[in-house]
Amino acid sequence: MGNKCNYDFFMDPIEKKFLNKLRKKLLSKAEGKILEIGSGTGVNFELYEKHDVVAIEPDNKLRMESLNKVNDKKIKVISGDAENLVFEDNEFDAVVVMLILCTIPDNKKALLEIRRVCKSGGKILVLEHIKHKNKVLAVIQDILTPVWKKIAMGCHLNRKTVDIIRDLGFEIVEKEYHVGDNFVLLEILNNK
Numbered sequence: 001m002g003n004k005c006n007y008d009f010f011m012d013p014i015e016k017k018f019l020n021k022l023r024k025k026l027l028s029k030a031e032g033k034i035l036e037i038g039s040g041t042g043v044n045f046e047l048y049e050k051h052d053v054v055a056i057e058p059d060n061k062l063r064m065e066s067l068n069k070v071n072d073k074k075i076k077v078i079s080g081d082a083e084n085l086v087f088e089d090n091e092f093d094a095v096v097v098m099l100i101l102c103t104i105p106d107n108k109k110a111l112l113e114i115r116r117v118c119k120s121g122g123k124i125l126v127l128e129h130i131k132h133k134n135k136v137l138a139v140i141q142d143i144l145t146p147v148w149k150k151i152a153m154g155c156h157l158n159r160k161t162v163d164i165i166r167d168l169g170f171e172i173v174e175k176e177y178h179v180g181d182n183f184v185l186l187e188i189l190n191n192k
């Protein structure tokens, strides 16, 4: 995934089949000043309209690739680490989190940082793949994860992301499962 062309090439069929539709649905709820965490190659950038966006992406190649997708939009892309956000408390109206809680080493720390920089009453918009509710499929995910992590830049197939978010006390106001319950869309109200 470190290779910029490979990432978009690999993801293209999945994007066309369902992912792009899910991204659009979630981003239709985004308003105000937005922080996007781990923006990768900037797949979401074409979906922002008049939004004022700051996007952080630690991988240099992915970040450089994403700059080609900024065009004339109000999107500032910088290097950054979700576990140690460089922003002030309450700086953003919404935080966009797509396909990164599976990857970030300490995703609880990242979520607490997101809570801090998002305004009280702001929105945290999450699209993630998750550990399956079906026990057999969940075991297969457990077996595959050590190998998958090595080829997919640390991505875990088996994180219980919804439970982790709930256990941290976040208020999930909307939750939708998609693609055979492998993916979830969450709208979280940042009550703090």
Ligand SMILES: C[S@@+](CC[C@H](N)C(=O)[O-])C[C@H]1O[C@@H](n2cnc3c(N)ncnc32)[C@H](O)[C@@H]1O
Residues within 6 Å of the ligand: 037, 038, 039, 040, 041, 042, 043, 044, 056, 057, 058, 059, 062, 080, 081, 082, 083, 098, 099, 100, 103, 104, 105
């Ligand atoms: C699967 S990609 C998803 C990229 C993008 N969010 C998307 O939806 O296409 C995971 C991204 O998380 C980024 N990432 C990994 N660790 C991170 C961290 N600690 N802070 C911020 N982003 C991180 C990776 O560099 C990568 O761009």
